[in-house]
Amino acid sequence: MFGSIRKFLLQLIAGANLATIFIMLFIGYSDRLDPVKHGVLANAGLVFPIFLLINFCFLVFWLCFKKIGVLIPLLGYIFCYIPIRTYIPFNIPRTPPDGAIKVMSYNVWSFAGWERFPDGKFPILEYIRQQKADILCLQEALTNEIGKARVDSVMNKLYQYRDTAMSRPGGDCIAIYSRYPIVSRERIQYPSKGNLSMAYEIKKGSDTIIVVNNHLETTGLSVEDKSSFKSMVKGNLEGTAAKKASYHLVDKLSEASIKRAPQADAVARYLSKHLGRSIILCGDFNDTPISYAHHVISKNLTDCYVESGNGLGFSYHEGGMYVRIDNIMCSSDWQPFECKVDSKIKDSDHYPIFCWLKKRGKP
Structure with a gap:
């Protein structure tokens, strides 16, 4: 029995x-x-x-x-x-070889201008100064909170070449800083009120590299939405309240995904037109590693974190929501090394992601 x-x-x-x-x-x-x-x-x-x-x-x-x-x-x-x-990739760590360039992508949340060290310096600017990236792509790079002069006083000493772009007057701003000359810029056209993607040609020696900086459609979640999510995770919401909050979150995330899909398609179409070119792509996708946006954009590229990173690599950490939504990708002529999400600096709602890339030898 x-x-x-x-x-x-x-x-x-x-x-x-x-x-x-x-x-x-x-x-x-x-x-x-x-x-x-x-x-x-x-x-x-x-x-x-x-x-x-x-x-x-x-x-x-x-x-x-x-x-x-x-x-x-x-x-x-x-x-x-x-x-x-x-x-959640796992890879054997490999030290970046000589000649590798450092690429960093960082949603700086208006440089968190409300955060200061006791000496008056700004944590995010000081962090960027210490990293010494060769190519730096920033999202939410508006200087309203911190002042353009303060940003320029640091960044102009670090980078000879730079460009900023705005979705619309008063809208989102993305920026690129480079140790190598920027020889062209092009906006990738897609419908959005507040987000954008830019493609740049950068000249490094005899090579011309296309660098694409993205800030795709945001989730649209308010502070209250994130607070509700955090309460659900902790078990502080039950019954009808939890059900109502979960439906509301699903609806908002679905709306954002629907807006984000044609943006991701537009970036993917741009990339397909430049197959065979040397490409580095960065940015805040506002979507998980298992998402339509990630899938279509990475089709002909290498996800540097998947190829050389380790662990979950959460790059967003606000309101109890922990997920990797920031990315660095590259074409097959680059070999990525030690892609990392740095959780030590918490002043923005995103952590920076960086990687070393070395050009592969020609077959």
């Missing part, structure tokens, strides 16, 4: 484990869904780590009660290898 009950329970748990794997697979490949047609489902990548954890719990269960069952969650991880590696 006891043996029959045990067998039934194990079969039930095996079924639950298989269902978890099917959901995990669907979520892992949900980045193929166009948000314009599947707004809610296209945001499924947000819960991908939850199902990775549930599957791990099944693995622990099988180890304790029936070791042969371990094959089920293990096969689930194998089938889901590509999205798992995209979301």
